[in-house]
Amino acid sequence: GENVEQHPSTLSVQEGDSAVIKCTYSDSASNYFPWYKQELGKRPQLIIDIRSNVGEKKDQRIAVTLNKTAKHFSLHITETQPEDSAVYFCAGGTPGGYNKLIFGAGTRLAVHP
Amino acid sequence: EAGVTQFPSHSVIEKGQTVTLRCDPISGHDNLYWYRRVMGKEIKFLLHFVKESKQDESGMPNNRFLAERTGGTYSTLKVQPAELEDSGVYFCASSQRVSTGELFFGEGSRLTVL
Numbered sequence: 007g008e009n010v011e012q013h014p015s016t017l018s019v020q021e022g023d024s025a026v027i028k029c030t031y032s033d034s035a036s037n038y039f040p041w042y043k044q045e046l047g048k049r050p051q052l053i054i055d056i057r058s059n060v061g062e063k064k065d066q067r068i069a070v071t072l073n074k075t076a077k078h079f080s081l082h083i084t085e086t087q088p089e090d091s092a093v094y095f096c097a098g099g100t101p102g103g104y105n106k107l108i109f110g111a112g113t114r115l116a117v118h119p
Numbered sequence: 120e121a122g123v124t125q126f127p128s129h130s131v132i133e134k135g136q137t138v139t140l141r142c143d144p145i146s147g148h149d150n151l152y153w154y155r156r157v158m159g160k161e162i163k164f165l166l167h168f169v170k171e172s173k174q175d176e177s178g179m180p181n182n183r184f185l186a187e188r189t190g191g192t193y194s195t196l197k198v199q200p201a202e203l204e205d206s207g208v209y210f211c212a213s214s215q216r217v218s219t220g221e222l223f224f225g226e227g228s229r230l231t232v233l
């Protein structure tokens with residue numbers, strides 16, 4: 007069935023360093039790849055997304071890259087800050103239709119001051 | 120604008136008992152989803168409503184789970200009888216009919232089955 011693999015499961019960095027989280031997907035029909043951030047005790051919230059007609063998208067300190075041929079996409083966070091500490095989930099889907107998203111298992115990012 | 124709300128935030132029950140989780144989506148959102156996260160694993164799709172109709176229930180684990188969305192507004196997810204492996208966080212999410220793709224999540228209902 008459809009699945010999304012996410013690595014690493016945990017990531018610990020020093021404040022100011024970069025963090026990279028990688029995901030691979032199995033469904034060739036997927037064309038929408040969002041990233042959600044879940045802070046402790048809070049709801050998952052969309053932080054950035056990318057569609058299959060774009061190879062890279064950037065929003066301030068976060069960026070996402072997509073390689074459709076290899077079926078993988080990555081989240082890059084530069085100049086990490088303690089408030090970036092959270093669980094990050096990648097997902098794949100086909101919006102415009104029924105918008106069902108398949109999520110990865112999450113990456114717990116800890117940014118140490 | 121109010122976000123997606125879920126109730127209860129945490130429920131502790133014994134194996135064999137029944138629990139009903141409730142989700143109120145963002146007003147006007149036709150699409151409503153239920154997801155579940157078992158500790159350390161992926162946020163797993165359970166089912167999808169479009170208004171009051173079940174569009175996709177392929178992720179429902181078994182017939183102990185029953186979801187409803189009468190009137191196309193709030194939704195309930197009932198687990199009866201609960202088993203130990205049902206423990207986890209149940210998330211509800213909603214999105215607009217013509218969606219940009221973003222799902223708006225609730226804070227989740229944590230279910231612990233003892």
